[in-house]
Amino acid sequence: MENTSDFVQKVQDNQKKAEKNKHQGKGNEGNVLPGKQHSTNK
Incomplete structure (x- = not known):
């Protein structure tokens, strides 16, 4: 068993x-492309 200080x-x-x-990843939020939206085609 390892000793306490190592843990x-x-x-x-x-x-x-x-x-x-x-x-x-901070600082680039304005350049992020929007995710794919689910299509409503039936």
Whole structure:
């Protein structure tokens, strides 16, 4: 079983990665193409 400090370090690294990934893609919202709308053809 791993020791506590290794576990804490791993958790902190995962939190940093999650925070970094959450902020990716910001600043380009105006250039995003709209998604495909479902057609109403029957």
